[in-house]
Amino acid sequence: MTATGTDTDRSTDRSTGRVTDTDRRAERARRRAAARAGSRPVLTRFPVPARVLGYGLVVGVGLLYLLPFALQLVTGFKTDPDAAAHPLALLPTTPTTAAYQRLFGLSESAQGVPFLRWLSNSALVAVLVTAGRVLFDSMAGYALARLRFRGRSLLFGFVLAVMAVPGVALLIPKFLVLNTFGIFDTYTAMIVPLLVDAAGIFIMKQFFESVPREVEEAARVDGAGVFRVFWSVVLPMARPALITLTILSFQGSWNEFTHFLVATQSGQYETLTTGLARFVSGGLGGGTQYPLKLAAALLSTLPVAALFFCFQRYFVNGANSGAVKE
Template sequence: MNAKSAARAQGRPVLQRFPLALRILGYTTVIAIGLLYLFPFLLQLVTGFKTDPDAAAHPLGLIPATPTTAAYQRLFGLSQSGEAVPFFRWLGNSVFLSVTVTAGRVLLDSMAGYALARLNFPGRRLLFGFVIAILAVPPVALLIPKFLVLNTFGLFDTYAAMIMPLLVDTVGIFIMKQFFESIPREVEEAAKMDGAGVFRTFWSIVLPMARPALITLTILSFQGSWNEFTNLLVATQSSQYETLTTGLARFVSGSLGQGTQYPLKLAAALMATIPVAVLFFCFQRYFVQGANAGAVKE
């Protein structure tokens, strides 16, 4: 009888093996932690509809005393009060930077990953060792050398300075290499028997099979370039090259107008958050698949 009970218990889901009171406590704890993480985003959303005095007097209040869209009207240039916020210029620069960098990373990282995974050339292992070693270097340690290189080549304060240092990413190379190594070699050998060259095999055969990894790399690249800040600090100085991150940083420092302006600042931050959040939630299934495929080698 004990054996049968043990067998039934083993066949049930893990959570159902615990007492009801313990399960309720666990669910309550998880929900509470989830709400704790959601609170800043909810506060950001609500504060955008507050007035400046209301936001200053009740910064943690979740119900606006006098709901208003004044912050969004000023953000989108629909209000005549206060200094103009160049939100659309920031947005345009961010979109241009993110799209260009994402396209470049997906192409170059996948080509580099395939070369390290499949092509036999002298120094391949040493080169991959350098790629792994770069992951251990703090990005802040490269800021001054990056500025010196850009300034020496006359690229400082240009769009090229914003884009070129971000076109290749070591994490992306590693993800693509691990995924390509999980693809059976018989697929490539069959393509070679049909007369396909290395690039044709990569472009027409292997790359379409790497869809989960490509989507993962696209999400990571778009998110990273959209939120990029440190590279832009040493690459540009003119206001015409400001993105959402650098523009918001200047905004938060108090250079636009007077006072705290919490509603305007948080409304701008919310608008900067939405594109990345939508992209992730739309492709999170592929993101998980690509991450698993890159981490586990068959």
């Protein structure tokens, strides 16, 4: 039988109820077309005027979100009279760097703004707290996820209960504890209570539970102990969760305010948050001083923004990253 005859027979087998090669090819073509249609962006499925309206709405919302940051950046280069007269102007009338010179001690009036001391205190506390949370939260999360000991479920319940308590409700007890231990108004009081975070423990516990137990069992067969398995096998696999925890810990400790408010009272322990709060309330001189205040606020946001943009891929995909690829 010739090839033409074979194709004719296969295409005419539908009358017998059998699935032919032609039917299979047609079905595969329909599936590919449906997949291509389903993978198209949502806006491309609408007419052109609707798409233009949708993109315009998205761009408008984005510009509206960026407007406060643009005003913050521009106001830092204005003079005090210009900022008071034209607070919403996106271009300074007379550009100047006087605010930044005063913040970094490059002008004669810089003695009233100890910005570098605030910055160094915030950096010290943020680095130590972030390192402590990454270490201790990961260890506690692994213990709650893998180790079997009496009271494990009750302990995890306490962790969830701590997450449910508002931080404001703990301000007075926190002050009394720090004062009783004699560490009030010290770097120890600023750092030690923040070294462990209930939310970080919860994040790491949930991630470690997604790690296949076969990986740990294979390491134990090779003679590795519990800490060796955690440190050399499981922890390197938890890089997405660790990066997520690092970003959240650094951001939380860098922007912390209420804890530092009840843990210190001396000016030498002021951070960017407490120092800027005293500055905005008029504790460092009269007048509006909008350029100086917004310049300091802008500089305080740059480290967190830089950290997030460097690791945003891991931060966004951390919750969906698996431990082992099959």
